[in-house]
Each structure stands twice: as C-alpha cells, then as structure tokens.
Amino acid sequence: MKAPVSWIKEYVDTSLSVTKLAEKLSEVGIGVEAIETHENETVFDLEITPNRPDWYSIIGIAREVAALENKKILLTIPPIPKPKKTLPFTIHNNVELLEHYSGVLIDGVEPKESPAWLVKRLKQVRLRPINAIVDVTNYVMFELGIPLHAFDYDQIQGHEFFVEKARGGERFTTVDNATYTLPKDAIIIKDKNRIVDLVGIKGGLNSGISSKTKRILLQTSYDNPVLIRRASQALSLRSDASTILEKGVDKNGMMGALSRAVELILKTAGGEIASEVIDLKDELFAPWKLNVRSKRLDKILGIEISQKQVLSILENLNLSPKVIKDSIECTIPTYRNDLKIEEDLIEEVARHFGYNRFPLTLPAGTIPTIPIPYAKPYKMENIIKNLMKASGFSEIYTYSLVSEKDIEEHGINSEECLRIDNPVSREYEYLRLHLYPQLMKAFRQNKVVSKTIELFELGKVYSGRSIKEAKENYALCAISNAKSFLHMKGIFQRLYSDLGIKEEVTLDVVRITNQWVLIESVISPLFEKAIHHTSFKLIPQYPPIIEDIALVVPQSVKTGGIIEAIKKQSGLIEDVSLLDRFEDTRTFHIIYQSRERNLTTVEVSRIREKILSYLKKTLRTQLKERA
Amino acid sequence: MEEELINTKNTALSFILEAKGERELEEIRLQFLGKSGKLTLTIKGIAKLPIEKRPEIGVLANDVKKQIEDALGRKLEELLSQTTINCDIDQTDPGIPSPIGHLHPTTQVLNETIDIFKTIGFQVADGPEIETDYYNFEALNIPKDHPSRDTQQTLFLDTRNTNITPGEIILRTQTSAMQGRIMEKIKPPLRVIVPGKVYRYEQVDASHGFEFWQLEGFMIDKNVTLTDLFGTLTYFLKQLFGEDTKVRFTCHNFPFVEPGVEAYMSCSVCKGKGCGFCKKTGWVEVLGAGMIHPNVLKTAKIDPKEWQGFAFGTGFSRIIALTYQINDLRTLTNPDVRVLKQF
Incomplete structure (x- = not known):
C-alpha cells in the first residue's frame, strides 16, 4: 500500500525524519519496502500483512506512529446532518x-x-x-x-x-x-x-x-x-x-x-x-477483554520488562490496560480483530518495546539425542558426493518438474509419472521418474564448451501411477565421456564399500553411446543398509596363494555368475576378479587366503578341482587346454 | 664364511637402498669396502681358510663386492640424477589439473549450514515434497480461505483414478510442513532443521522460481524464549556470513508463530553500503521466524502450557546466492561446467 508521509502527518504530529520513521514502522511490523516520490511528496510503499486490515489505511498507520511517539490521533468527524426531506428507499x-x-x-x-x-x-x-x-x-x-x-x-x-x-x-x-x-x-x-x-x-x-x-x-x-x-x-x-x-x-x-x-x-x-x-x-460489536499474565510475558520473551513500561505500551496502543492481580486486562477496540490470544498481546508489548533492544541468547537446556523421525542421511549423501567429486564428476541440481516431451522422448510413458494439475507451464508438468533425461540434456548443453564432461546428480525421483502410490526416492545418476562403463561401475562399487555394503551393485539404468556412458541407480535403499562404521579386519598374517585360471566360457554365461560360483566353493577364497578377456577365454584371478595358517598347495589344488568341476557342470565352462 | 658374506651383502644392500644422500652413501662404502671395512676384513680372512675352500669362497666374495659396488654406483647415479632434474624445472609452468570434480554450491552451503546448527544441538530432517494440504497449511494454523495462502500459490497433484479430493495433495510450498510431521511423532525437547525443495505457482525470473530450496528450523523446550530465537538466528548468520555481519529484526506476521519476526542482515555483497542486491538499502531480508503459535503445538498434541518454542524459515536458494554473490537464482540450476567449476 502507498502511504504519503504528509497524509500520515495530517493525523499525528511527528518530528521523526522520513528514514527514522520508515525504520520504526518496519520494526513494529509495517514493512516499508521503498521510499518513493509521487506528486513531489514522499510516499512509503508498505507491505501490509494479512492479519492487519486496519493498516490498509492512513489512519491505521498514523495510530501506530502515535503509539510509538506517545501522541494522540487528530481527526474529528462531524455527525451526518439531519435530513430535510426523505426519499423512498x-x-x-x-x-x-x-x-x-x-x-x-x-x-x-x-x-x-x-x-x-x-x-x-x-x-x-x-x-x-x-x-x-x-x-x-x-x-x-x-x-x-x-x-x-x-x-x-x-x-x-x-x-x-x-x-x-x-x-x-x-x-x-x-x-x-x-x-x-x-x-x-x-x-x-x-x-x-x-x-x-x-x-x-x-x-x-x-x-x-x-x-x-x-x-x-x-x-x-x-x-x-x-x-x-x-x-x-x-x-x-x-x-x-x-x-x-x-x-x-x-x-x-x-x-x-x-x-x-x-x-x-x-x-x-x-x-x-x-x-x-x-x-x-444484529449485534453491538462491542470491544472484548483479553488478559496477559506478567509471568507468561517474561517466559515467552526471555526478558523482564517493567510493568510500568508494559502498561504504557498497551495504553499507547489504545488497549486500555488494567492491572488485575498478576495479570493485565486489556479492552480490545473492534479494529484490532487480530488480537485474540494472550500471545498476541505479548507480541504487542515486544514489538513496541523494540525487537532490536532484546539481548541475544543461545538456548539453554539439554541437547536432544534421540534420533528424530525423517532424519536426513546427509552424512551418507556426503560420502557419495565426495566420492563422485574425487572421481572427476561435477555435481548439478536440476528441476524435479519436467515436460511431457522430456519424458516421452526417452520412451517413458507419461502415464507412469505423477502429474501437476495446474503447472506453471507445460514445460514443468510432470515429476521426474528418473534423473538421466536431465543429465543427458546437461551433457548436450556442455558439448560446445567443454571436451571432458563428467556430471552427476544426487536427487529425488518420484514414482507412482497415481498419487495413492506416490513414492519419493533418492537416485544417483552419472554421465561421462571420459570413462568406460567398467570404470563407472567401479566407482559405484567403491561407493557401496564406503557405505559398508557388501553386495553386488544394482544399476537401474545403463546407457552407452559412442559419446558417453551413463548409469543411474536408486540409492535410498542403500541408506537403510549402510553401516556407519565397519569393523576393522586384521591384515592376514599368513601369505596368500594366488593363481590365475583361464577358462573357456560360452558367450551367454555372465562373468558375474562365474565369480559368484567360484566364491561359493570355499571359505578360503578371499577374492575373485576378472583379469583378462580374449575371444572365448576369460582369465580369473583367484586369491586363496587363510587367517589361521599357511595354505598348502595340496589344499588349494583340491579347491581348484572343486571349482572346475562345479563350473563344468553348471555353467558349461572349463579350463582352457594349454597350447 | 659363506653365510657371513651373504649377510654382509644383504645388510649393505638394504643400507644403500635407504641412503638419503651422497655423504651417507660414502659412509656406507667405507663401512663395507674401506680399508677396515666389513667386507674387506672378511676377504682378508679367506687366506686363513683351507686351500681347497679358497677358490669357491673367493668367487663368492668377488661377486658380493661387485654387487655392493654396483648398488653404490646405481644409488649414487639415482641421487645425483634427482638433484639435476629438480634444478631444470621451470616452476612457473602451469600445474596439471587433477581430474577432480566440483560440488554444487547448494551442497556446499548446505553442509556449512548443517555444521553450524549441529554445534548448537540441532538434528537434520528430510521429508516428503508431495505433501498434504493438512501439514502444509492446516496444521500450521492456516485454515482454508485464509488470506495468507495468497502469498504461497500452490501446485496441486493430479487426483485422477483416486478418491482423493482435488487440491488435498500438493507439492509442499514450505519446509515448515515438516513441523507437524515431526512434532506429532516425537516428544520435545526438539531441535530440528529441515532443508529441502519447495514449489510455488510462480513465474521464473532472476529472484523467483517455481522450484527452489528452503531451510526450516524449529526448537521446542520448556523455556525457549524470543531472546533465544534472536540469538540463534544471529549466530547462524554470523557463522555463515562472517562475524562483522549485522542483523536486524522486525515484527512480521506468519499464522504459525506469535510473536512473529522477520530477520534482515547487512548485505553481504556490498557490506551494507547499498547495491543492486539489497535494492540500495544495505539490508537483505533473509529469514521469517517467531515463537511457535500455541495452536500449532495443540494440533500436534503438545501442551502449550508446558512446552514452548521457536521456528524459522529461510529461502535457502537466496542464502546460497548471497554467499557467492550470485545475482540470478537460475544460476543454481544451470549445469554449465563454466558455472560448476567456480565452486
């Protein structure tokens, strides 16, 4: 609302300068957003809060000035003259x-x-x-x-x-x-x-x-x-x-x-x-009574304001305060419809005492230690984000709201996505089901400005065909034109291990083009499984036995399956990895390790026999004959 | 004697391997190959061996001597060559950048903020962005038809194929929605901050968006006061923006607090001198706050006679912008690497 200063001054005599007046009004709740000039006079542009319709008026502003300056309002309205004639109505x-x-x-x-x-x-x-x-x-x-x-x-x-x-x-x-x-x-x-x-x-x-x-x-x-x-x-x-x-x-x-x-x-x-x-x-619309207890006032505000000062503030606000035992009874004029509970009166006292006169304290009392509901897993998020950063990826934040085109050009049916009834524009009509469409967009945007592009986002994805099934999950998506799929997967594996999760990584989306590799995974379940501090394992005191086995593997058999199968054969197998892949031959690197004693070659050869016979039986995989 | 020679060789070689400089290397040479060196003395002792043993041991001794000499030579070369290369380097050549990425300013300021509030005992919560009208408005003392809803134009979710009343499920317009959710699940004392995305029906420009970040905070205890609120907000702003930051409070109305507060800080861009950021006022509005309204506590079944508290909220995207003097909020969703690598 616009309030010309000269108009305010018609009803209240104030000697305050324009800037001082603006500052005081703002402090008591009439936000002076700007000081303007209209018709060669100073005009305040005011922000009026919805609880104070009385401030949508020059008289309302003047009343506040009068209260601040301990002055009276100057306005007398003559009664309506008696009619000399009467028209029908x-x-x-x-x-x-x-x-x-x-x-x-x-x-x-x-x-x-x-x-x-x-x-x-x-x-x-x-x-x-x-x-x-x-x-x-x-x-x-x-x-x-x-x-x-x-x-x-x-x-x-x-x-x-x-x-x-x-x-x-x-x-x-x-x-x-x-x-x-x-x-x-x-x-x-x-x-x-x-x-x-x-x-x-x-x-x-x-x-x-x-x-x-x-x-x-x-x-x-x-x-x-x-x-x-x-x-x-x-x-x-x-x-x-x-x-x-x-x-x-x-x-x-x-x-x-x-x-x-x-x-x-x-x-x-x-x-x-x-x-x-x-x-x-039908009613008289009489003023109403409202009490404020001195004890309550002090307890909420954290300071003791003298009763004299409290009474003076309330009096200046036309609230006719009267001391009744331990409390002060006010009579609320009908234009103050916002004053309904004791705390409302406490605010009246506080704002006219001056918010900026209050001392600053930090809360006393015990620090809550019981885990709160909806706790944010920010420590785990940071483990992930720092790992991605160290691996070369820069973090982006994109909008959760996307267009139908964004969804459908990736072959996702928009019926699978949650929709907004009143979107700001068609560009922002759906909640994203995945992060990757926007990572791909970001990649395209950067192609002209950068040779190496490695980006990631850790953000929410939203699923459910209708809001009854709506679910929000965190997902991690990364795109790179400098790393292979296996490098990217390696980062995700490290991420699992940093979170103390001992299982094979789950990738929900894998896209590989001649330009980039992209992977995405919903990671909320990891927050549940993560182990805050994993327990330390002693370095083995006995030497391991290491051997590489070249296997002839049918194309349809996955490496992951073979590794799993090998590991299952003995508790003495510490680790299995793929060393090399050439035509139909895959070479596996196996580490045998005991934590209690030196392994003998006889022991290891027995395990090896077990591995080979199992692989032959179940995965049609056998030892490569030496040429 | 054979064993002694081999031990001497192993000791000498390990000493040489560890040698840090030329002088040390010379000492090792003297220790083993000098006039009264260990190996020299051993070789002298060969003369005392039975004659048939002498050739075999002699060959071994020569081999050991040669190995030690070779090792000394190699090490000396290595030590000398290290110094030479160091001298040749032009230290003003640009360093080769490490292939390390960048964390987004949102993450960085969020982590700083969490750290600040952690020091005064606050816990961090997250919560749904798909929210009900109840938690977003009603539980916060904002009934339907309340005029203050005008300041938070809402995005509604499609209710097709459900029996849900249209308008009841929304994208939260404020992280304050988490007040009710947390209060009704856990008893006070509580000190919580809730960072997160919020949504409004607003057109995008440099200082507005339909999707942005907020940070909510609230505390409930037996004796939390308005001075505690003023102190906590000042502490936060000074920790984040620097000790010389000035903070000013004004009265404001939010239906879920009473008394209500708005916090301004001296503009971090121009240090309060006046600039485009602060519209030449030297002050920027940063937080809305207040003492939690008794109705909000009652709705969450917390007795306002026993417990009281404060709450505050801030446009977190704006805080991030102020931290780095970003003059357009859209920068925070721009994935251009030229933006990202500045952080």
Whole structure:
C-alpha cells in the first residue's frame, strides 16, 4: 500500500525524519519496502500483512506512529446532518452476508472534478481520479480502511435493494465495463429487476455514478470475508476493496466511514441529506477483554520488562490496560480483530518495546539425542558426493518438474509419472521418474564448451501411477565421456564399500553411446543398509596363494555368475576378479587366503578341482587346454 | 664364511637402498669396502681358510663386492640424477589439473549450514515434497480461505483414478510442513532443521522460481524464549556470513508463530553500503521466524502450557546466492561446467 508521509502527518504530529520513521514502522511490523516520490511528496510503499486490515489505511498507520511517539490521533468527524426531506428507499438485508450495513441518500449532488488536494492524494496512492463522488469513496477507503460504494439513486429500480447470494452463472457488468459470469455464493445486491452490485468487489455499470447523477445512495458494509475472498478468487478479480474486506474490517467502522464520506461529498459535490441514516446490524460489536499474565510475558520473551513500561505500551496502543492481580486486562477496540490470544498481546508489548533492544541468547537446556523421525542421511549423501567429486564428476541440481516431451522422448510413458494439475507451464508438468533425461540434456548443453564432461546428480525421483502410490526416492545418476562403463561401475562399487555394503551393485539404468556412458541407480535403499562404521579386519598374517585360471566360457554365461560360483566353493577364497578377456577365454584371478595358517598347495589344488568341476557342470565352462 | 658374506651383502644392500644422500652413501662404502671395512676384513680372512675352500669362497666374495659396488654406483647415479632434474624445472609452468570434480554450491552451503546448527544441538530432517494440504497449511494454523495462502500459490497433484479430493495433495510450498510431521511423532525437547525443495505457482525470473530450496528450523523446550530465537538466528548468520555481519529484526506476521519476526542482515555483497542486491538499502531480508503459535503445538498434541518454542524459515536458494554473490537464482540450476567449476 502507498502511504504519503504528509497524509500520515495530517493525523499525528511527528518530528521523526522520513528514514527514522520508515525504520520504526518496519520494526513494529509495517514493512516499508521503498521510499518513493509521487506528486513531489514522499510516499512509503508498505507491505501490509494479512492479519492487519486496519493498516490498509492512513489512519491505521498514523495510530501506530502515535503509539510509538506517545501522541494522540487528530481527526474529528462531524455527525451526518439531519435530513430535510426523505426519499423512498428500502433494503432487505441478510445479516449472514452483510453483518453490518450503513447507508444514506444525498440529493442534489454535482459529480464534477475533484479539488486539487483530493486529486493529489488519489494519484499518490496510485488511483485514477474519476469524479468528486467516486473519488471521495476511494479517499475515505484509504483514509479509514473502510470501503464504500455510491449508487446513482435514480438508476435503482423500485428504490429497493435485495442482498443475496448468487446462484452461479448470472452475468454482471462492472462499473469499469467488464462482464463476468458470477460464481455461486458471491454476495450480490439486486434492485427490483437487476444485479446492481457485486458486493465488496465491484459495483455495477448499470447503477454507477455518471456526470448526470443528481441523487446518490452512499453505503458501506461489513461483508462476510470468506465469501468475498472465494468470489474474488473464482473471478480472478481483485479490487482495493476486496483486498481489505476479505481480511475482515472493523465491524464498528461503518458509521465513521459513512459520516466522513458524507462530510467530504457535501463539501466537494454539494447536495443535501435526503434520508434517515440506515444502520442495520444484529449485534453491538462491542470491544472484548483479553488478559496477559506478567509471568507468561517474561517466559515467552526471555526478558523482564517493567510493568510500568508494559502498561504504557498497551495504553499507547489504545488497549486500555488494567492491572488485575498478576495479570493485565486489556479492552480490545473492534479494529484490532487480530488480537485474540494472550500471545498476541505479548507480541504487542515486544514489538513496541523494540525487537532490536532484546539481548541475544543461545538456548539453554539439554541437547536432544534421540534420533528424530525423517532424519536426513546427509552424512551418507556426503560420502557419495565426495566420492563422485574425487572421481572427476561435477555435481548439478536440476528441476524435479519436467515436460511431457522430456519424458516421452526417452520412451517413458507419461502415464507412469505423477502429474501437476495446474503447472506453471507445460514445460514443468510432470515429476521426474528418473534423473538421466536431465543429465543427458546437461551433457548436450556442455558439448560446445567443454571436451571432458563428467556430471552427476544426487536427487529425488518420484514414482507412482497415481498419487495413492506416490513414492519419493533418492537416485544417483552419472554421465561421462571420459570413462568406460567398467570404470563407472567401479566407482559405484567403491561407493557401496564406503557405505559398508557388501553386495553386488544394482544399476537401474545403463546407457552407452559412442559419446558417453551413463548409469543411474536408486540409492535410498542403500541408506537403510549402510553401516556407519565397519569393523576393522586384521591384515592376514599368513601369505596368500594366488593363481590365475583361464577358462573357456560360452558367450551367454555372465562373468558375474562365474565369480559368484567360484566364491561359493570355499571359505578360503578371499577374492575373485576378472583379469583378462580374449575371444572365448576369460582369465580369473583367484586369491586363496587363510587367517589361521599357511595354505598348502595340496589344499588349494583340491579347491581348484572343486571349482572346475562345479563350473563344468553348471555353467558349461572349463579350463582352457594349454597350447 | 659363506653365510657371513651373504649377510654382509644383504645388510649393505638394504643400507644403500635407504641412503638419503651422497655423504651417507660414502659412509656406507667405507663401512663395507674401506680399508677396515666389513667386507674387506672378511676377504682378508679367506687366506686363513683351507686351500681347497679358497677358490669357491673367493668367487663368492668377488661377486658380493661387485654387487655392493654396483648398488653404490646405481644409488649414487639415482641421487645425483634427482638433484639435476629438480634444478631444470621451470616452476612457473602451469600445474596439471587433477581430474577432480566440483560440488554444487547448494551442497556446499548446505553442509556449512548443517555444521553450524549441529554445534548448537540441532538434528537434520528430510521429508516428503508431495505433501498434504493438512501439514502444509492446516496444521500450521492456516485454515482454508485464509488470506495468507495468497502469498504461497500452490501446485496441486493430479487426483485422477483416486478418491482423493482435488487440491488435498500438493507439492509442499514450505519446509515448515515438516513441523507437524515431526512434532506429532516425537516428544520435545526438539531441535530440528529441515532443508529441502519447495514449489510455488510462480513465474521464473532472476529472484523467483517455481522450484527452489528452503531451510526450516524449529526448537521446542520448556523455556525457549524470543531472546533465544534472536540469538540463534544471529549466530547462524554470523557463522555463515562472517562475524562483522549485522542483523536486524522486525515484527512480521506468519499464522504459525506469535510473536512473529522477520530477520534482515547487512548485505553481504556490498557490506551494507547499498547495491543492486539489497535494492540500495544495505539490508537483505533473509529469514521469517517467531515463537511457535500455541495452536500449532495443540494440533500436534503438545501442551502449550508446558512446552514452548521457536521456528524459522529461510529461502535457502537466496542464502546460497548471497554467499557467492550470485545475482540470478537460475544460476543454481544451470549445469554449465563454466558455472560448476567456480565452486
């Protein structure tokens, strides 16, 4: 919201400099985002939080300044004059929709151009001046934070209003000549025949103020905030009025705003009061009591503020504090709808005491040691990331949201992927099932700038055909144009061993082209299996016996199967690896090792016989005859 | 005698192997081959052997002598050659880069952040990005139709083929969603940080994105105070950005805290002088925070009469950007190696 400093100063006398004022306002919660100049005067651009609709007004800002500076608000509004005549008008209100309705008729107005002071204010708050009547309603909305609306009385058919909920589907043209189809439950006002007002959002073109208008109905109301918000959202139509009303304005503020608007209209557009004031409400909207205990105040804030100072702060905020035993009872004015619980009052004291006057402490108490649920396996992630880095890979972070094209060009059916109902764009419509499409994209992007490209990502992948089956897992994907598949697999094997996992690596995706090798694996299960500190094994004290066996292996038999088979034959086989591969011959390097004694050649030859006979029987693999 | 010769040879060879310099090598030569050297003395002793043994031992002794001399020669050459090469090197020639990759700035700043919070007893949690409206909003005192939802435009998941109400399953808009999930599963005292991805319906530009990182933190104990919150946030920012960082607090409203706080720090780019980063103000908004609202505790079945706490959240992508003076958040998802190798 825009707030001209000179306008604020109309209601409160302050000697603070503009920068000091901006700093103080920000500290108490009215964020001064920028200090601008409009119409040759200083204007604050304010960020107003949704809990303080009263701050969507110059008077609200002025009240805060007054509280900071221990000053009083300067504004007196004269009462609405008694009518000299009475024009007919009836309203059938629904208090569930409009909890409080106030209105009055004025006869003999001239909706001419507004005076210069009014035009200046509207321009400063970025509003377009229209005519003296509309301008006054806007001015008072900014001044007091209560939206008002003026109708051309002669356009109200039957001089009768009906407050209703829209059935949905009705067409309505707003005062700025845009036509909308109304959503169900929008609050509307109808005259005898037509919808004349989309309450709290925009008035109707059919009953707005024109240059020919002579008689007006001026009204303001407290509208059901939820219904205002829903209608405004459904229509994607926000106005200054709806922005305030959806947050709930002062239920008691109607008469003040109406009186102020009447005062200014009579001054700028002329005319005379032509009806009794209509003021419809079922309740009194009385102020309410709220207590704050001194002990609780100190316990939450962590400092002791003297009772005198607490009382002075609350008094300055118009909260009428009274000491009752160990607590302070406040009387909350109706414009402070945000004050509902004790902690709200604690905040009032704290922010006006000054957040930046608080001492800084670090929490005392015991440090929690019980493992928390959802613990992040960041130590394991770092083991993996550091290994990848040491192996030459650079880390990237890519978006989890991808396009249908990204998915389908890799032969993945988009039906397999979770979808967003309202994506920002079609580019970011699906949750990724794999990391590799984006690693390949990143590779392509880098081809022009780098010869060696080695990239990895450790990130989430999302699976499930519907959200009922949705699962999130961490995956690791690496792409390289400098390493072979076996080098890449070797890194993954080392990764397993660094995590203390003794099993064959699982690779979910392996892609090899003439340009690069890529592998991807879901690694969340590894976090479960990892052993934090593996136990140390003594270096063997007896020498191993090492031998290389050349085997003739049918093409269809996998090396992994042979290694597994060999290992199974004896507990004395410490390690088996593939040494060489040539045509149909694969040479295996076998290490025999005992931790208790020296192995004899006889022992080893017995194991070797067992290996060979087993391989021959099960894998059609046999010892290569020496040439 | 045969054995003695072989032992002498082995000892000499191992000494030579270990020799560190020319002088040491000369000492070894004297020790074995000098006038009163060990081998010299042994050879002299051959004369005392029976005549038929002398040729055999003589051959062996000569062989041993030759081996020691050869080893000395080789070692001397090796020692001399090492010095020579060192002298020839142009030390200003560029080094050959190690084939080591780079960790992403997100990872690096995250690790620093975790380290900082670990020193004051915080544990690190992770959590689902596919979240329910309940944990993301309702459990945080943000009922449906609450105007503060406007500041967090939400991405909804497709509910086709399920009986789930559209709009109930979302991509989390804030890591604060983890407050409820953790609080309802474990009793206080709690000190937790939650780094992670969040999603918003927002168009991408230099300072906004639909997918970015946040860091949530919260602490619950019997006597956690607002001064503790101010102290903890100041500690974090000073540890990460340097001791001379200034921190300023303002009042703010978030429905899940009361009192509410917003933290600003002196701009790390211009050191508070004013620049494009801080819109010439010298200050950048870095954290939203506050004392946990009693309604949030009650919803998680924690008694607000007994327990109290603070919570804070930060746009972590922004913290990373500030750490390295990155002026466009999109840099953090750009896989260009020219970006990556700077970190």
